[in-house]
Amino acid sequence: MRDENTIFRINDLKPVRQALSPELSWCQSLIHARLSEQLLPGIEAGMPDIVPDDPYGAFVTQQGCDARTRLTLCLAMIPEVAPALFDVLLQLNEQTQRPYTEFGLVEYDGIVRATGHTLGFLLGGDPLQSRLQVMRLLSGEAEPGEWLIRDNSPEATPVLWQRLQLRPEVLQQLLLPDMPARPTVINHLATRLETALCWHDLMLSEAVYRDLDEIELWLSYGERLGKEWQLAGKIREGFRALFYGPPGTGKTLTATLLGQRTNRPVYRVDIGAVTSKYIGETEKNLEQVFQQAERHHWLLFFDEADALFGQRVQTSGANDQFANQNVAYLLQRIESFGGIIILATNLQDNLDEAFFRRFESTVYFPRPDESVRLALWENALPPAKRTPDINLHQLACEYPFSGAEIINIVRYAALKVMSQDRERVSMAELALGIKKAQQMMQEGLLSAGRHSFF
Known part of the structure; x- marks a missing residue:
């Protein structure tokens, strides 16, 4: 190819x-x-x-x-x-x-x-x-x-x-x-994450920001610890962080913006390709990703990382055994990696104490509270783009949507308005978007902000 x-x-x-x-x-x-x-x-x-x-x-x-x-x-x-x-x-x-x-x-x-x-x-x-x-x-x-x-x-x-x-x-x-620049793909396993948003566009609770401080400090000063503080050999090389919480709460965007904020490229590793029993030379390709990340000071991001720590595939043949070997290798390489790795998962109920001990930092991303939801609505739907009948305080109070769900609602409403050659969203369009979001939540179709209404 x-x-x-x-x-x-x-x-x-x-x-x-x-x-x-x-x-x-x-x-x-x-x-x-x-x-x-x-x-x-x-x-x-x-x-x-x-x-x-x-x-x-x-x-x-x-x-x-x-x-x-x-x-x-x-x-x-x-x-x-x-x-x-x-x-x-x-x-x-x-x-x-x-x-x-x-x-x-x-x-x-x-x-x-x-x-x-x-x-x-x-x-x-x-x-x-x-x-x-x-x-x-x-x-x-x-x-x-x-x-x-x-x-x-x-x-x-x-x-x-x-x-x-x-x-x-x-x-x-x-x-x-x-x-x-277009997204860079490294041997089909890692893709660069980029965003046009900035740090001030991130809407999180104060508790999450406090937990992120330690990661940002390591990104800025971590490499100096060994030499200036004589901690080489006393602490584990690198930094491993876990982002966990419900889907659509900003885990991927936060990882991307952390890299942007500290001038580090962020690459997302495809867990599906790693755990697939049909992909050849996966271990070799993974090693290339890790070596380049260490050399060029990338931030590696593993989404849906629960697949790595769950039950192994039952080995009914050589292919299944190969998939398990890939996962075992990746876990070992994460432990020995000298840079920074962020793993993200939505399945918080499946995490035990041994899982948490693998990480230098863990950050819980909850569904946004009312104050954060209000900030999300205000950021997604500025005054110039909404009619006076929209009460954002009421929306934030009545509907416990995640950030990804709010963006999907506004996107749906904005497209409706554009199709009618209008410039501002009214409550009528938002109500339709809210109804669709609630239906999709009930049907279990909205996960990690990956799905839209289309």
């Missing part, structure tokens, strides 16, 4: 074309020089000057890229913007009738990409020494290792044979910085 990265056309890249074209020409000249066995003083020969006000130039300047890292970056972008530059390296060895292994190109999901061996070939000089330099470069924690999709699992392809492929968000930043 083709990976999720966008393949860019050079004509689409007007904002970066000024800096990128000379960079590609420099890489092309290096390729032809090495193929013709020209002796060059170094790869810096012919390296173009940086255009600082260009997105690509600004990135290179900010990251402090030297010639080797710039060449790595260029090789990783060629398949996206100028794949024909690799054609000359696909020539066949007359003796083996296969492409020259020295050039190091690999085909991945139908796309020809460079590897560490390609970079080593272009660096020139002693072949062994150049490969060792590349190995050190790509094995580091800093650039370019943090820009590339890497596999550090025990079963991974050797470092020098792994493809040079930029992470989607880095590619977006370099080539199309003005376009809105």
Whole structure:
């Protein structure tokens, strides 16, 4: 299956074309020089000057890229913007009738990409020494290792044979910085969570805010505890928090906004894929997620986490045993994770004392009380969008809806009004929405804010 990265056309890249074209020409000249066995003083020969006000130039300047890292970056972008530059390296060895292994190109999901061996070939000089330099470069924690999709699992392809492929968000930043970013999916198990809302849009009780303080403190200062307070080895690495409570009470939004508030990307792990007995290589893919999260300081969010701590699948065959092994591995990895993980569950009645002991912090999200419901109504339905016959205080008092249910009611009412070419919601439309919400609650169809009326 083709990976999720966008393949860019050079004509689409007007904002970066000024800096990128000379960079590609420099890489092309290096390729032809090495193929013709020209002796060059170094790869810096012919390296173009940086255009600082260009997105690509600004990135290179900010990251402090030297010639080797710039060449790595260029090789990783060629398949996206100028794949024909690799054609000359696909020539066949007359003796083996296969492409020259020295050039190091690999085909991945139908796309020809460079590897560490390609970079080593272009660096020139002693072949062994150049490969060792590349190995050190790509094995580091800093650039370019943090820009590339890497596999550090025990079963991974050797470092020098792994493809040079930029992470989607880095590619977006370099080539199309003005376009809105799309959600990033990591090997089909983890998806980035983003929201246009801000912290002040969150409507929770004061008790919940107090419990969230500890998590926010750890996100801001947790990594300094070991060094500055000599607590390394005395406390468990990382931080595990449990969000529990009824559906639609803001658990997912709170996790997303905690990441936004502390400048950490938030990724939701698909528990269904983890516990499925039909998904292959799940343990390996999970390890990739955890390694990237630790390296890039992500916040990992596991929704419907009760599936991990409930009864195991009865093993009637190898597939069932495989699913149980995935869950056992994930539980062990959560315990040893050095970053922050938030698990969420709606099934509070099934949680025992042993379950709670797994976490550094537990936060209960209750159904909102009257004061919080009033704030939710006011936030969802401002004065300019409602008629005078709507009494929000009365709605908050009479109907114990969750935040997700209130949003669904307002959405339904607003669409009704728009269909009639009106600009303000009246109590008549809200009453219809309230009736539908009550019916769906009675039928058990409204869960975790996932369902709407449509």
